[in-house]
Amino acid sequence: xxxxxxxxxxxxxxxxxxxxxxxxxxxxxxxxxxxxxxxxxxxxxxxxxxxxxxxxxxxxxxxxxxxxxxxxxxxxxxxxxxxxxxxxxxxxxxxxxxxxxxxxxxxxxxxxxxxxxxxxxxxxxxxxxxxxxxxxxxxxxxxxxxxxxxxxxxxxxxxxxxxxxxxxxxxxxxxxxxxxxxxxxxxxxxxxxxxxxxxxxxxxxxxxxxxxxxxxxxxxxxxxxxxxxxxxxxxxxxxxxxxxxxxxxxxxxxxxxxxxxxxxxxxxxxxxxxxxxxxxxxxxxxxxxxxxxxxxxxxxxxxxxxxxxxxxxxxxxxxxxxxxxxxxxxxxxxxxxxx
Numbered sequence: 386x387x388x389x390x391x392x393x394x395x396x397x398x399x400x401x402x403x404x405x406x407x408x409x410x411x412x413x414x415x416x417x418x419x420x421x422x423x424x425x426x427x428x429x430x431x432x433x434x435x436x437x438x439x440x441x442x443x444x445x446x447x448x449x450x451x452x453x454x455x456x457x458x459x460x461x462x463x464x465x466x467x468x469x470x471x472x473x474x475x476x477x478x479x480x481x482x483x484x485x486x487x488x489x490x491x492x493x494x495x496x497x498x499x500x501x502x503x504x505x506x507x508x509x510x511x512x513x514x515x516x517x518x519x520x521x522x523x524x525x526x527x528x529x530x531x532x533x534x535x536x537x538x539x540x541x542x543x544x545x546x547x548x549x550x551x552x553x554x555x556x557x558x559x560x561x562x563x564x565x566x567x568x569x570x571x572x573x574x575x576x577x578x579x580x581x582x583x584x585x586x587x588x589x590x591x592x593x594x595x596x597x598x599x600x601x602x603x604x605x606x607x608x609x610x611x612x613x614x615x616x617x618x619x620x621x622x623x624x625x626x627x628x629x630x631x632x633x634x635x636x637x638x639x640x641x642x643x644x645x646x647x648x649x650x651x652x653x654x655x656x657x658x659x660x661x662x663x664x665x666x667x668x669x670x671x672x673x674x675x676x677x678x679x680x681x682x683x684x685x686x687x688x689x690x691x692x693x694x695x696x697x698x699x700x701x702x703x704x705x706x707x708x709x710x711x712x713x714x715x716x717x718x719x720x721x722x723x724x
Contacts, residue, residue: 396458397433405440412436455497457537459530464537466526468493468500469554470519474704475647476509478607487606490536493521496555501582502526503538504545510604510619511545520554522546531581574639576699580690585644585701586709587637592679595651596632597666599625627663631655635684635701643693644686644701653706654684685709 601617
């Protein structure tokens with residue numbers, strides 16, 4: 386299947402302003418006239434494409450090669466970008482009827498904006514030592530759209546070069562908050578399956594004991610028990626490390642949802658270090674007091690929405706969580722409910 390390159394109306398308008406000198410109002414008038422001329426059988430984007438062509442503006446002149454992040458378009462292939470790492474998310478294993486494997490992602494930015502990088506299969510191993518502030522060069526990526534946002538995906542043929550010599554990116558580390566704000570705040574009742582990069586806030590009304598599982602200490606992939614030892618597909622027999630997942634129910638007044646928190650996000654919710662959380666593995670009775678402390682707290686979490694097919698319900702997989710000022714968040718929640 387061939388991916389169709391998509392360019393948004395705002396991007397076409399910007400090109401016409403820069404290269405032709407038309408004002409935003411003039412472009413809007415020409416687009417509306419073209420839509421009317423074609424009896425409404427064309428979208429605004431389509432009409433803008435025609436106008437750009439009439440003025441000789443080549444929208445797809447560069448479909449591959451090195452690009453600024455703001456210039457990437459859905460459907461592009463063999464894309465090269467340079468950016469600074471803003472956030473690194475956990476690698477997840479998946480197993481569906483069609484395929485199984487692992488997927489990981491991280492966020493980069495250049496002076497024109499941020500974009501999520503998604504890695505598949507063995508490419509996720511490249512994320513092992515990736516840290517915020519590193520410079521990365523992506524070569525051979527392809528661009529997809531996910532819930533209205535562009536992502537650059539890397540398969541086995543793509544390259545991820547960490548801290549390439551002589552390369553710099555004009556992005557300040559102090560501006561990281563602006564990239565975190567890319568998440569869209571939603572009421573729980575408004576969440577939809579496959580919503581990505583959304584934020585919710587609400588009160589913890591239930592919390593369950595963390596579930597622990599063995600992972601390879603080198604690649605963090607799930608380690609499976611074989612007789613009396615544990616084995617990793619990539620590294621053979623290993624002495625396993627442990628990862629964990631914490632589930633809490635959060636209610637924002639419009640609805641409630643299970644929030645799934647893996648490892649570092651669980652640490653944020655529990656306000657504990659990994660070593661402190663691991664104490665609960667051998668002494669689960671200690672969780673009773675922890676649970677009491679959690680209930681009634683207001684949290685803010687960003688992440689994605691998935692469908693739990695077994696229970697036919699939506700769940701929220703958090704990539705980070707914070708404890709905001711309760712009064713401020715409660716006022717926001719009340720305002721949203723009134724709306």
